[in-house]
Amino acid sequence: MSESQNIKKTRQTLYEELWAEPMTTVAVRYGISDNGLRKRCKSLNIPLPPNGYWAKVKAGKPVADRPSLPPYNETILSYESHGDEANASKVQSKRKKGILELLDFEELTVEQLENMHDFDLLAPGSLEIFTNWCNGLTVPGRIQDYDELISKHKLEMEYRIERDKEYPFRGEGIKLWNPLEKVKDRDNEPIIPINVSNSQRNRAYRIVDTILKAFRELKGSTSVDRGDKDNINITILGTTISFDLCECKSKRRYLDDQKTEFKPLYEMVFDGRLQINWRIYKGRHYSSSENTPSNYLSYIDVVDNRLENQIPMMITEFYKRCCDNEISAHLDHKKWVLEYEQEKEESQAKELREEQQKREQKRQAHRNSLINDISVHANNWFKHEQLSRYADELEAHLATYTDE
Incomplete structure (x- = not known):
């Protein structure tokens, strides 16, 4: 399993657990402090229940809906929005939030990556958000x-x-x-x-x-x-x-x-x-x-x-x-992965060819031994026939003595 797949699995597991049980309970299960788990979830971009969530659940009060798990490669940026520049001096600036998202490497092929450079890594619309944030x-x-x-x-x-x-x-x-x-x-x-x-x-x-x-x-x-x-x-x-x-x-x-x-x-x-x-x-x-x-x-x-x-x-x-x-x-x-897989396939194919070659050599050796010993086998066969006839004749002869 790749690193990105491990991260996806870990994020999904933590996300499900933290919205099913209080953080203190989950933290004890993993053997860390709740503050340490909270920092880990923040680094993995996992949304957490708001303060007072579990108290409301225990009291049977309505709570906020569980948000969906956002992609791991998202970054939330906060920046100033001044609106129309002509009225910028009259209008108080407001803070805006935008999502800076990166493309998923798992879905990109080698050919696509070879044609990508710098900000091509950003998802559509993210470059504008990054530029606005950076300029602020x-x-x-x-x-x-x-x-x-x-x-x-x-x-x-x-x-x-x-x-x-x-x-x-x-x-x-x-x-x-x-x-x-x-x-x-x-x-x-x-x-x-x-x-x-x-x-x-x-x-x-x-x-x-x-x-x-x-x-x-x-x-x-x-x-x-x-x-x-x-x-x-x-x-x-x-x-x-x-x-x-x-x-x-x-x-x-x-x-x-x-x-x-x-x-x-x-x-x-x-x-x-x-x-x-x-x-x-x-x-x-x-x-x-x-x-x-x-x-x-x-x-x-x-x-x-x-x-x-x-x-x-x-x-x-x-x-x-x-x-x-x-x-x-x-x-x-x-x-590197493609080269490794190709080398692995070539190695397996080589081993298969060598195994088939060994079996063929063994079969051919057995066939050659039969051909080389055919005269011996023929003599043995004639002797067998002679002995069989002799045994039959002897048995018939002995039968005449029994009748007398």
């Missing part, structure tokens, strides 16, 4: 509830600054004893790679927060790997993407009162322009196990197009490439 992505001027990875970055950076003040020579492997040690020395914990000046830090946080939440809305997962280097991995449709955000530097001449005999004439200083560098990995391809970046893309602040305004273009480009990678991955997989 904006970076807020203020964020109260940051993504957990941003919050972790804030805490880690505060620690690093205080630690480096406490141990100014730790980079050279020198640690001076301090009886009034306030900060415990430890290695850096990996966080999102954001390298900007203090004046641009909040702006960088808002940009990264918007990007992370956008990918999560597209059913992407985010993680920071363990190790000694800052990193971020975003996985969507089987493709892994990583990035680093930095602030550009410009060459500036040292001021006269700062010049010394041993200093250079120029220094590199942050100039307020942010740049984000992306790396795209084709990690899901069946034909290759290499996990090396296949594409590099960079976006930078420009005078008439700040980085915040380029986020819709970034998300569109990366989702398009992820769709293209997904098509290629499933095309490779289907070709």
Whole structure:
């Protein structure tokens, strides 16, 4: 059974169970918490009974109808709708929801996949919904509830600054004893790679927060790997993407009162322009196990197009490439399956031919042995006939003695 068939079976089973019994009962059966089961159902796009559903059922009160099980490859996107642009300033914007649906790979042939590229993976009407959602992505001027990875970055950076003040020579492997040690020395914990000046830090946080939440809305997962280097991995449709955000530097001449005999004439200083560098990995391809970046893309602040305004273009480009990678991955997989089945059929046919050949050789050997021993068999037959006649004659002769 294929992976997609397993997912379909699991979704259908959970869907039936969760609308037949309370979630706590089903969770105990699977040996997990109800919160863990709820998260699993959310990732599988399984609709759950609303709050108070089972209390109403127990009390015999009417309840909402059970919704049908939506396809697994659907994503619900919420975006702003401004209506007529001419009246956009007068009409308050409203949130709309649209379904982003992918085509079912099980129903696509190799020939169809070979003619598909990037957004061909989307079901009819989904591209318009995705475009409307993507164009509505904006970076807020203020964020109260940051993504957990941003919050972790804030805490880690505060620690690093205080630690480096406490141990100014730790980079050279020198640690001076301090009886009034306030900060415990430890290695850096990996966080999102954001390298900007203090004046641009909040702006960088808002940009990264918007990007992370956008990918999560597209059913992407985010993680920071363990190790000694800052990193971020975003996985969507089987493709892994990583990035680093930095602030550009410009060459500036040292001021006269700062010049010394041993200093250079120029220094590199942050100039307020942010740049984000992306790396795209084709990690899901069946034909290759290499996990090396296949594409590099960079976006930078420009005078008439700040980085915040380029986020819709970034998300569109990366989702398009992820769709293209997904098509290629499933095309490779289907070709591999066909080749495997063909090799299996050829192997079975070869084994059948060899078995038939062995039986024919055995039959021919037996026939040859009969032909080669025909004289022996003939002599044996004549001897048998002679002995049979002798026995008959002897028996007849003995009968005459009995009569006498």
